[in-house]
Amino acid sequence: MKFLWTTLHVKNLEESITFYSRIISLQVVNRFKAGKGVEIAFMGNGVEGETLVELLEDENHDNVSFGGAVxxxxxxxxxxxxxxxxxxxxxxxxxxxxxxxxxxxxxxxxxxxxxxxxxxxx
Structure with missing residues (x-):
């Protein structure tokens, strides 16, 4: 079994892409609409088989929050x-x-x- 990605539900996809690009030095390797009001961007280093960060913005759910233990x-x-x-x-x-x-x-x-x-x- 291979670990493929971690999904982060984000408030603003553009802000998150900018953060992970400029601060963490990741690049968008795939970006697409995934239904009404839902957009996804996968970010990584462009290396085949790497574990990715999936950024998911869902306009239908604006109450994004995270537990402090992760x-x-x-x-x-x-x-x-x-x-x-x-x-x-x-x-x-x-x-x-x-x-x-x-x-x-x-x-x-x-x-x-x-x-x-x-x-x-x-």
Whole structure:
């Protein structure tokens, strides 16, 4: 069995695509209408077989909320550099940075309020 994607129900698809493109460096690999008022964008690195992020905007359901116990994580090369870049863009750090023997990481929120972990292996 292969893990294909994680679906994030988003408030605004354009804002979310911009966030995941500019901050996380993902690209739209597929985008389509999926019924009346529903649009989906799959984002990734363009590598065949990779696990994707599916962004789903449903105009019929505008009450998007997330539990605080779930986050989506991405590998970065430098916590320090990423934190500086986010500060320049006025993106708030919601937790961290934290350090373990093997890693550094911190948390931000995407435009819909979903928790995003940025993780640097040592």
């Amino acid at each position: 986050s989506i994580g991405f590998s970065i090369t430098s916590v320090e550099d990423m934190m500086k870049s986010l500060e320049e863009r006025n993106i708030k750090i919601y937790g961290g940075p934290f350090e373990t023997p093997d890693a550094l990481f911190f948390f931000i929120k995407d435009p819909s309020g979903f928790t995003v972990q940025l993780f640097q292996y040592k």
